[in-house]
Structures are given as C-alpha cells and as structure tokens.
Amino acid sequence: MEIANSIILLLLISAGIGGAAQNASGRAHEVHVGVILDLGSLVGKIAITSISLALEDFYSAHQNYSTKLVLHIRDSMSDDVRAAAEALDLLENYRVETIIGPEKSSQAIFISDLGTKSHVPIISFTVTSPTISPSSLPYFVRATLNDSAQVSCIASTIKAYGWRKAVPIYEDTEYGRGIIPYLVDVLQEDNVHVPYRSVIPLSATSEQISIELYKLMTMQTRVYIVHMSSALASTLFMKAKELGMMEKGYVWIITDGVTNLIDSLHPSVVESMNGALGIQFYVPKSTKLNNFTVRWNMRYQIDNPTDPPSKLSIFGLWSYDTIWALAQAAEKVGLANATFQKPISKQKSTDLETLETSSNGPELLKEILHSTFIGLSGRFDLSDRQLAVSTFKVINVIGRGWRDIGFWTAQNGLVRKLNQSQSTRIHSSLLPDLNPVIWPGESIDIPRGFEVPANGKKLRVGVRSSGYQQFIKVEKDQITGATKATGLSVDVFEEAVKILPYAVPYEYVLFGSPEDTSSGSYDDFVYQVHLKVYDIVIGDITIRYNRTFYADFTVPYTESGIAMVVPVKDTVNKNTWIFLKPLTPGMWLGSIVFFIYTGVVVLSLEFLGNNKNVRGPIPRQLGIMIFFSLFEEKEIVERFLSRIVMIVWLCFLLVVTSSYTANLTSMLTVQQLQPTVNHIQELLKSGEIVGYHRGSYVKGLLEELGFESSKIKPYDTPDDFHNALSRGSSNGGIAALMHEVPYIKLFLANHCKGYTMVGPIYKAAGFGYALAKGNPLLGDISQAMLNVTGGDTMIQIEKKWMEYQNDCQNVGPVTGSSSLTFANFRGLFILTGAASTSSLFIALIIYAYKKQHRSTNMKNDNKQVGENRTDEENNEPQEGNQGVVTEECVQFRDGSEQVCNRNPHTSTAACNGSAANEITKS
C-alpha cells in the first residue's frame, strides 16, 4: 500500500520537477542527476519535499543560469540490492552526472564504489557511519556529519553527570555498528566503562527486544546509549516503557539519528521516551529558515496528503542545501556543453564492465567540494568531503516535546548556553552547569547510573589467612559453607567499597585452606587475579615490583618499610662516667676555661684594688681564686667591679648547674633503654644471627646485604620471634629480626617490653590489594582507600585490631642521647666573658690614671709645703673599697673623724672593729 503510494507520488514529483525545468528554460542544458532514497521512510519523504523546493528556489533566484538539474528519482525501498540496481540503471541508461543518496550506510558502500569507478560524485546527506570514509572513496561526499562527531558530546554528557558505566544499544547494521569503536574509545578516555553491548537485529520482533531488555535489567548499569533508526527506536522505547525501564534510576541517551527526527515521531513514541536525553544537531535560527519552514509544511501536506503532518528536520535542510551546492557547481563547470547524451537504449544492462566513466566527474566533484555558503542548515562547507563538526544540542524529552539542556562545541565542551566560555564551568565532580533535567519516572534527582540487581554478578574477592590474624583471618562457615573474612585488611576493603560511587556487591572466595597461613604462596595468590580466578585479592599483600608484572596494586593502606626489631639494654648502670655525659667535652672544657679566667680576673681586680686578702704566696692566691669563682664572698671581695663580675659568673653557674642536673636526671630515667644494635652493618660485622619471617622476601634482602645463609634463620610466629630474640644470638637465638614495619608494629604491640624498632632500613610500599591489569575498579578503589586511610575510620580500625597498649613507650626508633653543647650556652659565655674582660679593662685604666695622678701630685708637693703631704694624699678621691671604707668611717664616727683621716692606712678590720664598738655603744 505504502509502496504503491510512494510510486504514484514519485511519478507526480518527477513529472512536476522535470516539467518545471524544461518549461522554465527553453535553451537551458540539462544536467541529469539521480536521486536514490527510501521514499517510504520519514527521512525520504522529508528530503523529497525539500529537494523539490530547493530546485524551485534555486532557479527562481538564478533565472539566467545556463544549466538546469534534471532529477531522476528512484525508490530503493530499504533494499540494498535494489538501491544498487537503481544506481546502475541511472549510471548506464541515464548517464547521470551525480547521484544524491542513498539513504542507508549499507547501501552507500556499493553505490559509492560505483561512483568511484564511473567518476560520478555520490552525495549523501544521511550516511553517517564512519566506516564509509570519504578518504578511501574519492567520489563519495558526505553532506552530513559522520557519527564519530557526536561521540564526544555523548561522553561529555556522561561525564557531566558522573556516570561510570554505560551500555550502548544499537541496531545490527552498518549504521548501528559504525559508531561503536569511536564511542567506546572516547568513553574509555573519560574512564567510563562499557561492560556490555546490546545488539538488536533490524528484524527483531518485539519479543526479542523484550528479552534483550530483560537481560539489561539484570545488569548493574542503568545508563543506555541508543543508536538506531527511528523505526526500531520507536519499538524499543515502547517496549522499555512497558517493562518499566523508563522509571526512576534509568538513563537513556539517544543519538542524533533519532533525535533529529523527534518532532516527526508519533506522540505516543515521544511520550514513551520521556526523561531521555538526546543529542541533536544545532541549527542556528534565521528568518530564511522560518520562511522555508512555512512553505515546506504546506508542500509536505500536498506531497503526502494521507500522512500525518510531519515536521521539517535537519535532513530536509541538508538535502535542500545539497541541491543548491550541486546546482551551483553544475553551472560553474558548465556541464551543458559536455557529454550529456540521451539514453541510447531502453534495455537495462547490468554489466558492470560496460560502465563508462564520466568525463565531467572530476571537475564537478572539485566544484562541489569548493562550494561554501550559508545554507538553511548553517554553514555548508564540503571541503573535507563531509560537513565540519559544529554544534550539538543536548535535549531532554518532556511530555510530547523536548527542551534544551545544554550545547556542545568542540572548543567549549558541554555548556548551558552557547557563547559561554569554558572557564565558567563548575568542576565536573560537582553538579553540571546545565539546565535541570526531568529524568525518567518524572524524577529530578540525577540518577546514579547503576543499580544493584538481585541476581547480578558479584565481585570475587580472593582472601587467605595470614600468620597475623589481625590483618586477615578467614573462616568457612560450617553450616552454610560461606567464606567469612575478618581483620584490618578486610575492614579497610569493606569501608572503601562503601565509599565507591556505585554499588559493588562482592563475595569472599578462599584461596588454599583456612588453616594455611604460611606466607610462601603470596606470589601465587596474587597471580590468581591474572588468571581471572578472582577479581581482586585482599590481605596483607606487600606491593612488590616483581608482582606488578601480572597485577595492578591499589595504594597501600599501611605504613611501609622494612625495619629491625632488637632487644633493648639498660645502659646506665654499667657506665661509671655517666655524670660526665650531660655536657659535651667542649662544654666541659669551655666551662673550665671560663672558670679559670673569671678567677684570674677577680683576683687581678682585687689585687689592683689593694685588697690585703689577696696578697701572699702563689698557692694561697690560687686557692682564693677558686674561692672567688665559686662563692660570692663579700668578706673577701671588696671592689664593686669584682662584685659585678661575680654576679654575672654566678648567674652562668646557676644556669649551667640546673641544666646539668636536668639532663642527668633524664639520662638516668628516660634514656635507660638503648637498642642493642643501632645499625644492620653492626650485625654484619659482628657475625650475629638475624631472623626473618619464613617465606618472606626479606630473606632475599638479607642475602643481598651480605649475610651468609647460616647467619639468617626463619621463624613462623611472633612467639617464635620473641623466644629467639630473648635467647640471643650466642644461645641459638637471634640478635635481631628483620621484618616489614606493619608486622613489627603488631609484634611490638604484643611484646612491648624489651624490644624496639630500628630503622626503617629499606623502603617498601606497604600492603595493598591486587587487581588484574587494566581493571577499571583500580582507580576508584584506590581513591576510596585514600579517603579511608586518611580519615578517622582508619584510626578506629587500627584501634580495633592492633590493640596498641598506651603504656608502651618504646615503639619507634630510639634517638641518641643529647648532651648539652658549648653552643647551647654560647650566650652565657659571651656575657660572663664580656663582664670579666670589661671590668678588668676599667680597673686597669683607673689604676693607670691613679698612678699618673699620684706622681704629678708628688711633683707638686715637692714644690709646696712638705707637712701636709700625707693629708693631701689621703684626701684624694679614691676608687673602690678603700673609698667605701672611708665613708663608713665618716658615717659611724661623728667625733673621731680625724682619727680615721689621720690614719688612712688603718686596716679595714680595725676600722670595722671601731665601727662595731661605736654601734654597740650607741
């Protein structure tokens, strides 16, 4: 019925177009052009109306052109063979210079080959499959985009909403398959995983579609990319709605093949698509377009009187622009002069060998590729043999229509408004800066893009018991047979999985037997992920270089490194000279030097000040000097300067002695525990025996270090380590244990007393989980683990399993004793040194001055009267103690002043004695 309809239509149109061309141009030369379309399809009908309008518009705008296009319209009836036969007929019997069409990618393969052979340009505005490449088919021109252009837009959309997995659903045709490699590539670039591809044959019944949809429902992923013809998509969405797949939580993204036609789809189909996102080619608005749309709608009604009204789509615009480009090119080449000939025979020949080549082909192709203009669809430029990527719109299907969500351009990516620069975009992990979407099920919450299906595939997590049950302990439930795992490694894993942005159901699978705790087979254990026995293995697995050849590791969740456990010893009691330790030799020396210096200074000061106490034999003077330095003795030290020196010196002594005391105290208490061995080299030199955990790779390291195999001993359990360490190397035990830091911490938590950790000696990466190479989960798990280990959760987990005792102080390396150095007290030394030296200096100046003054006085006295000589000398201003003494005398003895004056050289004792007598009298 439909076919018959369209044939009648075809005849009408052919007659109309051909007639118009002939009548309008009496003298014009005809250029024969073949048009091959599926006239029964929506795209075909839309295109035919556009093409006839295009011819009318073009030649009414260019009335004096010497060429006229004469169209030969053929219906391929959605059949590849028929399309090929029509093409051959057009080429052989009508000598067409160009073929517009075909509509389908599958048809295009053969026809564009024919075009290449006969040098006839094939221009298609619907063939989008990237597998048909203009670069390998020189006469094929794509007046549209190839499908790989929109994949970036799809990927940007998926990334904007943060979905991590997507399932393409596509028809099993050239068109459907063509996009897939490009789509998968670009999704992979954005770290979006494609866990499954759903292929639907073009001939699929609705039952087959239902079965496929049920299959998709059982999977986790809820993001679907639909790439198929509008007819199949209509069936698919109707079915999906029926099965409840257009409900909350689902995400549907429709490629432009369907979305470009969405206005022409049946309203019930559009309603079934509600909530879906679509990619659409963006056509800039123009008055020319509005005018055309009005005329097109009227013409479509006339052309298709029995059809429901349809809307103009981008295919109509591209076909319109194609005709303009072609007509212009034909005029430029002036084809009319050339080879056109009436068909020689009506008899159809299908012999490909007789296919003649068109002499105008190359020139016509060149002109078509060079014609660039602003058409109805925007800039129409075929210079790349296909349209350049411009702008896509992302739409949201709502009700019976749709609205814009955002725009995509190659430069700016996905933005809310055109002309918006990328810099204003919010970071992709936050909400995308796009118009709000009403998702399937009338939901406004952004779907997570995954669901945990009841019967979905679970992640197989390989587990095995460790010798250290705090890390991982595996048990088999006697009744259900289920594997249960507990421990720090398990907790970290479970916490990390909780944080993942999507649900990951998992189950533990036991490696070996629950009792097997030997550490020898960890390499094998990790190798199982390579063999795909497990998806991930967890436990106290050291991240090692030679394991990364067959597995990928997550980030570590423990501290890392290899260190030594050694017994600690009491160093204090054995050391007779501990009292010297608080100060460094330099400090001792400095103190002694300054001690002597200060003594000498004070002694000199007193000496210069005529203190009788300091006179006498050398030994006595030395004694006095020591005395000066240690005690502030007013009785002996008489001069004011000496007292200043003494005070500064005593300050120094006070600080040094208190520091000494404090340091000594701490050495006697805190520093009691010293590791017996400070460095691995000491063990190597002294030939002591070192232990390691049996099966651990530490053995290899020890051998590398130069330990003979007789000097290294394997042990199995922490208790064995403890026994061996406590016996010591000489009694058949070991002097030190080399182990990984996480284990050492565990060991020290339980055997806190008597051991300490020295090192780490080697760097090691710590414990992590291993996944098969390239597993997309790796990045997410690592990210989640960083969140767990960096937060409070890790502290809680460690508390739970490690049972650190708080009174265990010696966990961690012991630092060396710190004696007080000369540098610590440099300031004090400078102070006391400066005080002594400057005092000495001042005293010397005074002494010199006094001496000179006295000698001048003596000269004066010799000239003057000799009796008063002693008095005058006595009345001189005097410095130091003597002056003070005189003052005292004056103070205390009101009447007997003269006695003092008369006897200036009376000893202090005598003077003081008289004063004392005076005080007691009064």
Ligand SMILES: *[C@@H]1O[C@H](CO)[C@@H](O)[C@H](O)[C@H]1NC(C)=O
């Ligand atoms: C073409 O011209 C003929 C007369 O030459 C006329 O009868 C016919 O109606 C014209 N057709 C159109 C479509 O104008």
Ligand SMILES: *[C@@H]1O[C@H](CO)[C@@H](O)[C@H](O)[C@H]1NC(C)=O
């Ligand atoms: C047609 O006419 C326009 C002016 O109306 C002129 O510019 C153009 O060159 C003419 N073209 C031909 C092919 O004569």
Ligand SMILES: *[C@@H]1O[C@H](CO)[C@@H](O)[C@H](O)[C@H]1NC(C)=O
């Ligand atoms: C498809 O289009 C893109 C963008 O214009 C282009 O880079 C690519 O080469 C095209 N692929 C094919 C097969 O034509």
Ligand SMILES: *[C@@H]1O[C@H](CO)[C@@H](O)[C@H](O)[C@H]1NC(C)=O
């Ligand atoms: C469309 O444009 C043509 C000329 O450009 C004008 O004559 C016609 O009236 C316009 N039609 C509409 C519906 O605007």
Ligand SMILES: *[C@@H]1O[C@H](CO)[C@@H](O)[C@H](O)[C@H]1NC(C)=O
């Ligand atoms: C077409 O033919 C005319 C004469 O027949 C000639 O003058 C003109 O140059 C030719 N044009 C082309 C493009 O060959």
Ligand SMILES: *[C@@H]1O[C@H](CO)[C@@H](O)[C@H](O)[C@H]1NC(C)=O
């Ligand atoms: C990795 O290296 C260690 C020694 O460094 C060795 O014991 C172990 O067998 C190696 N593992 C593999 C898988 O090569």
Ligand SMILES: *[C@@H]1O[C@H](CO)[C@@H](O)[C@H](O)[C@H]1NC(C)=O
């Ligand atoms: C873990 O993630 C949460 C949520 O994103 C965040 O608030 C928290 O700060 C993260 N913790 C760490 C240690 O990064």
